[in-house]
Amino acid sequence: MTNNSDESCIVRHIKSYGEIDQKDEGLLLSLEDGPCEWSKNAILWNQGEESDCFYTLKKGWVCAFRDLEDGSRQVLDIYVPGDIVGLREFAFQKRITSVVVLREAELCAFPKSHLAEIFSRSRTLSSIFFMITARDQAVLLERLVNLGRRSAREKLAHFLAEISHRLQRTNAQVESHLSLPLSQGVLADALGLSAVHVSRTFREFRLEGLVSTDNAHVKLLDIKGLEAVAGFDDFYLESTAGLLTGPDRQTDRQTAC
Template sequence: MDNDVDNSCIVKHFKSYATLDEKDQQLLLSLEEGPRAWPKNTILWHQNDQSDCFYTLSKGWACSFRELKDGTRQVLDIYVPGDIVGLREFSFQKRITSVIMLNDAELCAFPRHHLDHIFSSSLMLCNIMFMITSRDQAILLERLVNLGRRSAREKLAHFLVEISYRLQRTNARVEDHLSLPLSQSVLGDALGLSAVHVSRTFQEFRREGLLKTGNSHLELLDIRGLEAVAGFDAFYLEPPISDSRS
């Protein structure tokens, strides 16, 4: 069982917010029962589908998006291992976004009504759930600033650095070199940039030794250099409150 805890992305994610006792960790492991494989490009759900559960993403990457009438889409978030997918829609009867797999992934479904057990059994897990939703809101607010007030170079660098910081919650090996399954198309849809704009910015970053691209993957070669381009401040990614038990 200890090995299950050590390998659990969601336990690592929650422990980055606060110290968890054995009972809390076992409750969290119940969210990862019955993992199911989802191939790359599979739609997890469509906008307006019934909202009856959320998921923990134990392996792989996904993104949420809204489809527009002209056939384009706006990517709203990128999900990395350890993230909870669909928690933002907890109070809605229908899905407000669509979600697609960016590579082969593994997810565990968790019926919404099971949250009652989590909330009644652990005040700490309830508090952390609130912190996670608060942080997700902060990320969306920062995304608005990114879309509206930063240059293409700053937008792209900021977004990539943000992803690297989020990965550090569940992957201690993230340092200054990182491979991401993000295509130019996904990044353009997330940042409101044309394919030409994304391609031109990538060329600049490649010449500067900040990243390299290929096969729908990005390799970040100099995260600190990208931070400097973006003027990145990680304040909005910090846990909102400290561990009340410490």
């Protein structure tokens, strides 16, 4: 069990959404399991397995996907360090997706049964978990628009720009030139494109100085340029700072209402 808030996966993530007090930190720390290491290509869980916990991603990259009847797959989300993995499946007894590790990872388990304790003991944490699921929903809605209404160039540029913005939210040390451990196959499965189409688009982006690619990695050389190609607007990723004003002021506001 984790006992240091500086090392806790979930505490760091929760604090990115709003201020929490020592009582809420202690509650989270008492319920979170310590980090476990997972190797590249390891399956975190398979679709149809019992849904008994979610995870916070401390290090590494993982992705959620669904296998299709024709043997192909649809990548539904790519999780970066600081993300919560599996929270969407809270209401289901069985897993509705599979999850695979893209790069050696450290994840902290958080049993779903512990959420009931959080909901009953902390109004602030309950509100933050609601905001996390709302943000996840907004990301999925934007992904639908990306899949259905944008060109291949716009799809790829938009997806890479989104990952960049999400990394900047969860990692304070992110540099302007980002190296993403994403193969062209993973990106094709995420964007509903063929690997050949993704390769052709990357060739265009390399010639334009937007990215470089090497050994299943993508380096973003010109994020602003990618945003311009995609017409990217980060409104759906905007900060929630200010929605919560701290436990004491929140209580005062509710009393006033």
